[in-house]
Amino acid sequence: MPTTVLIPTPLRGFxxxxxxxxxxxxxxxxxxxxxxxxxxGLRRHLFTDGGELRSFVNVYVNDEDIRSLQKNxxxxxxxxxxxxxxxxxxxxx
Amino acid sequence: xxxxNHNSLRRIQLHAMRTYPEExxxxxxxxxxxxxxxxxxxxxxxxxxxxxxxxxxLVTPEDYRKAEEQAQREGIEILGFYHSHPxxxxxPSQFDLEHALPNWSYVIISVDDGVPxxxxxxxxxxxxxxxxQEKIExxx
Numbered sequence: 001m002p003t004t005v006l007i008p009t010p011l012r013g014f015x016x017x018x019x020x021x022x023x024x025x026x027x028x029x030x031x032x033x034x035x036x037x038x039x040x041g042l043r044r045h046l047f048t049d050g051g052e053l054r055s056f057v058n059v060y061v062n063d064e065d066i067r068s069l070q071k072n073x074x075x076x077x078x079x080x081x082x083x084x085x086x087x088x089x090x091x092x093x
Numbered sequence: 094x095x096x097x098n099h100n101s102l103r104r105i106q107l108h109a110m111r112t113y114p115e116e117x118x119x120x121x122x123x124x125x126x127x128x129x130x131x132x133x134x135x136x137x138x139x140x141x142x143x144x145x146x147x148x149x150x151l152v153t154p155e156d157y158r159k160a161e162e163q164a165q166r167e168g169i170e171i172l173g174f175y176h177s178h179p180x181x182x183x184x185p186s187q188f189d190l191e192h193a194l195p196n197w198s199y200v201i202i203s204v205d206d207g208v209p210x211x212x213x214x215x216x217x218x219x220x221x222x223x224x225x226q227e228k229i230e231x232x233x
Contacts, residue, residue, distance in 0.1 A: 009161070009170055009171055011194065011196075013196045041219065044221055045221070056192045060154070085157055087154055089149070089151045092179070092186055093181070093186045093188070
């Protein structure tokens with residue numbers, strides 16, 4: 001079913017400047033896979049080489065972090081909004 | 094290229110001095126123009142890393158969302174983030190690289206024994222292989 005996925009500013013360069021994309025999927029994992037397939041430049045910034053969601057990439061369904069729900073298997077409904085929100089981290093070594 | 098007004102530059106230096114020997118962090122707000130990112134203001138953020146603030150910083154998704162909302166209200170954008178490297182060169186670490194996104198500026202300020210020193214800015218290459226240093230131009 002169609003669900004809206006919000007794209008953070010620095011990644012809009014890979015989605016033809018779109019701030020949101022409507023995708024079909026039953027779960028968050030399906031939506032993210034669709035997103036990365038449709039906009040291939042995004043994949044390496046969302047996922048590690050092993051296909052895991054990068055640790056600093058947070059995904060929310062409405063206001064809930066999917067890590068506190070069912071992670072990739074979190075189901076989505078048509079009126080849900082899925083947001084990709086980076087945690088900004090770094091340090092000297 | 095990153096254009097920083099003198100006021101923003103000074104605020105980053107003061108923030109880095111104040112949090113020394115811990116790392117500070119904050120967000121750069123402004124507009125992109127061609128290949129340049131022009132910073133209009135900087136907003137100090139709390140380093141939310143609980144365990145190791147001497148060598149790590151963290152901006153939580155909640156703080157990120159607030160910064161994005163502030164930018165939207167002001168009709169500007171998040172252009173990147175700054176953080177300090179206490180007693181360490183102003184060069185990005187492997188940890189910085191692993192946690193960066195492209196199309197943003199990452200400003201690093203070195204603080205030597207409490208005194209702000211070099212300030213550099215870096216942009217992640219799209220293949221995530223490395224940071225490219227970008228020029229910082231100060232303006233009034």
